[in-house]
Amino acid sequence: MSSLSATIQDVFNEPGCGKNANKSEAERKKGCTKQLQPGGAAGGCAFDGAKIALQPLTDVAHLVHGPIACEGNSWDNRGAKSSGSNIWRTGFTTDMNETDVVFGGEKRLFKAVREIIERYDPPAIFVYQTCVPAMIGDDIDAVCKAAREKFGKPVIPVNAPGFVGSKNLGNKLAGEALLEHVIGTEEPEYTTPYDINIIGEYNLSGELWQVKPLFDELGIRILACISGDGKYKEVASSHRAKAAMMVCSKAMINVARKMEERYAIPFFEGSFYGIEDTSDSLREIGKLLVARGAPAELLDRIEIVIAREEAKAWAAIAKYKPRFNGKRVLLITGGVKSWSVVAALQEAGLDLVGTSVKKSTKEDKERIKELMGQDAHMIDDMTPREMYKMLKEAKADIMLSGGRSQFIALKAMMPWLDINQERHNAYMGYVGMVTLVAEIDKALYNPVWEQVRRPAPWEKAGENWRARAMRQMEAEAAALAVDPVAAEAARREKKICHCKSVDLGTIEDAIRAHTLTDVDGVREHTHASGGCGACSQRIEEIFADIAAVPLAVAAE
Amino acid sequence: MAKVTLGKKACSVNPLKMSQPIGGALAFMGLRGAMPLLHGSQGCTSFGLVLFVRHFKEAIPLQTTAMSEVATVLGGYENVEQAILNIHKRAKPEIIGICSTGVTETKGDDVEGFIKLVRENHPEVKDLPIVYVSTPDFKDAFQDGWEKTVARIVDVLVEAPKTQTRRDPARVNVLPGCHMTPGDIDELRTIIEDFGLEPAFLPDLGGSLDGHIPDEFTPTTIGGIGVEDVAAMGYASWTIAIGAQMRRAAEAMQRKTGMPFRVFERLCGLAPNDEFMAFLSEISGRPVPLKYRRQRGQLVDAMLDGHFHIGGRKLAIGAEPDLLYDVGSLLHEMGAHIDAAVTTTQSPVLERLPAEDVLIGDLEDLEKLAGDKGCDLLVTHSHGRQAATRLNIPFYRVGIPMFDRLGAGHQTTVGYRGTRTLIFSVSNLIIEDHENNHEPTPETWRDGGHAANSVIAH
């Protein structure tokens, strides 16, 4: 496991990571091993993250080494799309049994590789390590090496057992596996001055194909998409690209940066969500390609395409304006940069009553403020109850979020639209935004809402669960309003650091008691921000709040 | 009848099987105010959660002790402690159900010991019901996890009756296997109540995952059987177990309370329901209600109508043992031949399946068998969709997970009515397939093509 921990350290040190840039040296060393709270929420594990990142490689066999839980419970549950091979959709697992756990699972793993080669003969096999074999010391690197030599075929170890960390760490470890064993091992048949890589895009719902026609029209070739609709050979020869685009999720930043370092492939971080973002990304790709020797006329051609596509998209969206007049949207997303969607929604005439900023960076927040005004409602982390209250009080007409919160909206009889991973519609590029707006229209004007909100004939007014829940919350709020002590206690109870479970009160007290001035100081005294580091921003906001009300502090 | 063989492959391809702990967790979800907790790494829980959300289309309560690499090596006391305290504080559950996973079983955590210690150290959870089940991922399957968990709940929560005379002849306990959907539970409840009996279901997924609108915001289960109702089960007069997997729990109930039990290995089909009705009539002392006499007639009629379509079909079926036995037997009774049968784990019912062989294997095995034997109907869970496309034969979904169609929780196969529904659905599927793919054309007759063959086959 020592090489694995070295890799993890390396990944944590990623200088390209925006979050890292905000951390001190010592903090960075600690890395983002976000310790989840037992009995708190549960996100995916590192293995999950690694699989998400690599499974969209469509012609590869993905073999999961572990007991049935890791693959049996989860296979075939992602909506990436393939234009060719479908072997990526096949679930392969060693399904370790008790004997393997006692005597070691390496033999079974080797045999499994052989079986796959004999029956499916894929261009490569990716072997995923999981917790149980990692604990009993199965050396998948050695097995893969032996298999590689024996069968003369790439057998790639992906060392990301679930318990080393979060999904995001798994994404990065997957990237490391590609860097170490795949990228640069083959040569493309030919190259052009217009070859690019797209990194960190998984082609969910076939989204990439919404943008690809524009590339085709411009003569830009996607040498490799890592990993959406990707083929093994493409990734193996992706080191010959002239430039790369890192799609906004930071999942594989290490791949982009190390490819720049090793093969001098410049990259930028961009997004195809939102009209302006799409245009910016196209421009950026053009600039990088021209800087690497493509003819400058490419830039002009790109501008022509952008002008045409933007005009078409805005015209299509404008049609919805009269229908969206006065309609309000609550936007709750985890990963996707909220602001890139905000612009399009506003253009369509929708009012945004709030947007989540759970995973947004400082700059993201600034952009949201720019777009939505200073009083933009930014939501950090909410309980279902709070979310429901938000829906009600802000009188939003529709909620856009990931699947996890869908039941809050639906059971509250509110229109809801999935904008996260499991969605069935593709929202990328110019056409994607138009689709999104059309979907919102469909959801808003569905007559079902009128039907389902109608009370049963025997129901007394105000006696359904929603009314009760609202009353309950109002009562609690009212009780707090008349009881400043309880209100203060409730305010202080708010969790700031979720990893180390530190609340607002503790941090405020520490700041005052030790006259702290920065996040490092807070960490030293409270352990807050000692985990994933996401709360360092919230802590800075506390500093700002305390500075803003010096009188109140003095009065206490 | 059937010979049971165990697959010999090192690599399981397209797993049919799911893990034990999530089977156990689902059983806990049939208790009111419950929070199932998997003692393991976060991923194990998150995969289970996603699976159930996609199947039931409901918010699902499921928690993790979030074992990190270090915690796993050192042992999980602190994580179990923190998880219990956190859940107690935030979710205020009426019961916490803990299932172990491969990760913590490999280390060998003494969870019972942990729980004792937590209770000693924290008076606030001294009396909180906590049930622990050992369910390593590297052994057995989903159905076994459910089986062990229900037996364990009976052991821990059911109270031995203080006096035998207080037994209530109207009350019966029902222990449904994991192949019963919330819709099945609802149907069973109605049937039993129609005999004037009061059934208590353990677990009662009918109350918790049936897709109703909740009463309030609660992170725990919102329906199901309450802990105190489980405790009082000892005062009923009979235990009815449904599925061979529930024998273990029924025996536990008998050991603890002296209650007689009867196992109904299947409740889909004419004969099993006749037996069931006769039994209910006997223990309730009431004649079979008119409603069910009519339903029986309707089922017989449906069987007559359906046998034209199902008869002679070459069936490939993959499911957990009890479900396999239940649905497989019914389709066999309708004239289908079970030519390919694959299951996930050992069970005594497998030998009784009206087929030559049953293989403990995966969907690759099922697909291969189906192809080799020329099967023309595939029955399994949603993961079989890729095989069905490749085989190009009609595909009927049963079991968990069913993520690509709506209404999984309401699919009903028990009772005369449920059986009738199943026969109609499968028959219609076959009719549609015939219309789309096998209508005779001059060519098919000329060269004895597949359309002609499919009619003549068997």
Ligand code: SF4
């Ligand atoms: S946490 Fe470990 S054992 Fe659990 S699913 Fe992830 S890799 Fe498998």
